[in-house]
Amino acid sequence: MSVITIEKKILEKNDLIAANNRDFFNEKKIFVINILSSPGSGKTSLIERSLARWGKKIKFGIIEGDVQTDLDAQRLDVFKVPVVQIVTNGACHLDANLVRDAYSSIEKEEIELLIIENVGNLVCPAGFDLGEHIKVVVTSITEGDDKPLKYPSVFRNSSVLIINKTDLLPHVNSSLAKLKKNALSINPSLKIFETSCVTDDGIDKWCKWLKTQINKNESSTFY
Amino acid sequence: MHELSIAQEIINILETNVPTESYRQVSKVKVKIGKFSNILSDSLQFCFEVVINNSKFSNTKLEIETVPLIIECSDCRSKIEIEPPVFICSNCGSSNINLITGNEMSIDLIEIND
Ligand SMILES: Nc1nc2c(ncn2[C@@H]2O[C@H](COP(=O)(O)OP(=O)(O)OP(=O)(O)O)[C@@H](O)[C@H]2O)c(=O)[nH]1
Ligand SMILES: [Mg+2]
Ligand SMILES: [Zn+2]
Numbered sequence: 001m002s003v004i005t006i007e008k009k010i011l012e013k014n015d016l017i018a019a020n021n022r023d024f025f026n027e028k029k030i031f032v033i034n035i036l037s038s039p040g041s042g043k044t045s046l047i048e049r050s051l052a053r054w055g056k057k058i059k060f061g062i063i064e065g066d067v068q069t070d071l072d073a074q075r076l077d078v079f080k081v082p083v084v085q086i087v088t089n090g091a092c093h094l095d096a097n098l099v100r101d102a103y104s105s106i107e108k109e110e111i112e113l114l115i116i117e118n119v120g121n122l123v124c125p126a127g128f129d130l131g132e133h134i135k136v137v138v139t140s141i142t143e144g145d146d147k148p149l150k151y152p153s154v155f156r157n158s159s160v161l162i163i164n165k166t167d168l169l170p171h172v173n174s175s176l177a178k179l180k181k182n183a184l185s186i187n188p189s190l191k192i193f194e195t196s197c198v199t200d201d202g203i204d205k206w207c208k209w210l211k212t213q214i215n216k217n218e219s220s221t222f223y
Numbered sequence: 224m225h226e227l228s229i230a231q232e233i234i235n236i237l238e239t240n241v242p243t244e245s246y247r248q249v250s251k252v253k254v255k256i257g258k259f260s261n262i263l264s265d266s267l268q269f270c271f272e273v274v275i276n277n278s279k280f281s282n283t284k285l286e287i288e289t290v291p292l293i294i295e296c297s298d299c300r301s302k303i304e305i306e307p308p309v310f311i312c313s314n315c316g317s318s319n320i321n322l323i324t325g326n327e328m329s330i331d332l333i334e335i336n337d
Contacts, residue, residue: 001250004333006240010232010254011328093225123261124225127328152308153261186310188318 021131037138039120061111259325292325
């Protein structure tokens with residue numbers, strides 16, 4: 001019997017493509033965010049509100065990931081920004097290769113902020129690096145305040161948490177304070193925003209922070 | 224669900240690391256899966272059996288070693304195992320901790336009966 005010892009990461013291929021994507025985005029000075037949440041927490045709505053807030057003042061590019069249909073991409077058509085839809089046909093997450101292919105169809109456009117909306121799922125997408133600079137996890141107040149404890153890895157691996165649908169706070173029995181406490185217990189360095197895509201509460205704060213990140217990215221140098 | 228992608232990726236790695244003529248002699252592939260990697264061992268085992276049966280490696284078993292979630296505390300320097308979702312040092316209570324192990328998803332070795 002012979003044994004081949006290889007010590008290889010199972011997702012090595014994905015990680016390699018993700019690293020290439022990241023190098024490419026750095027070279028082009030494109031700031032890239034990967035948005036993750038359960039189905040329906042408001043990822044597309046947050047993108048809509050951000051596009052409405054900034055108009056042409058930020059050069060957006062959007063990659064939409066869904067299991068089926070291009071409904072989310074259609075919703076963004078009115079904003080006249082480069083949008084690509086990835087339909088995963090059942091796969092529960094995006095991977096670096098899908099993102100690379102999707103990006104190639106809009107690469108002729110001038111883009112400074114690329115937003116990738118991942119497939120609605122709090123588990124699977126967390127392990128797949130796409131080449132993004134930051135992961136943003138969205139949870140809505142209607143999902144209860146225990147989500148960080150139940151799905152710790154996505155909260156641990158994200159830099160930003162957006163708590164959405166705050167307009168519904170009076171109607172649900174989950175507590176904003178408890179939700180924040182739970183999230184920070186998993187990841188004390190999370191930057192937290194509270195938003196409502198209905199009343200636009202908190203959207204401006206989030207949008208301004210985004211702009212700051214883009215400016216930082218544009219003035220940084222990579223080697 | 225992504226256990227299926229992981230199982231498929233393991234087979235892709237077998238294909239690139241084993242000479243074609245030895246495919247049928249591969250008796251075992253051993254992987255290390257961290258407790259914090261979002262992979263369910265039972266589900267991975269099940270998915271592996273499904274994909275391996277549709278591959279050229281029909282005689283290969285999957286062995287999974289589970290790697291505990293171990294942290295190092297930046298305040299008291301202890302290295303201890305913790306249980307998610309509690310992300311604090313159980314020695315001093317600090318949340319200033321770094322993950323040492325627990326995120327693994329790697330292939331350790333491949334056994335060939337030749
Ligand atoms: N009340 C309220 N409803 C919201 C808010 N944000 C989004 N919604 C509603 O929630 C539903 C889902 O929103 P989407 O933006 O489609 O959520 P998503 O995360 O993109 O969903 P998937 O892509 O399917 O995972 C829609 O009916 C939105 O109108 C909010 O802040 N408050
Ligand atoms: Mg959506
Ligand atoms: Zn300690």
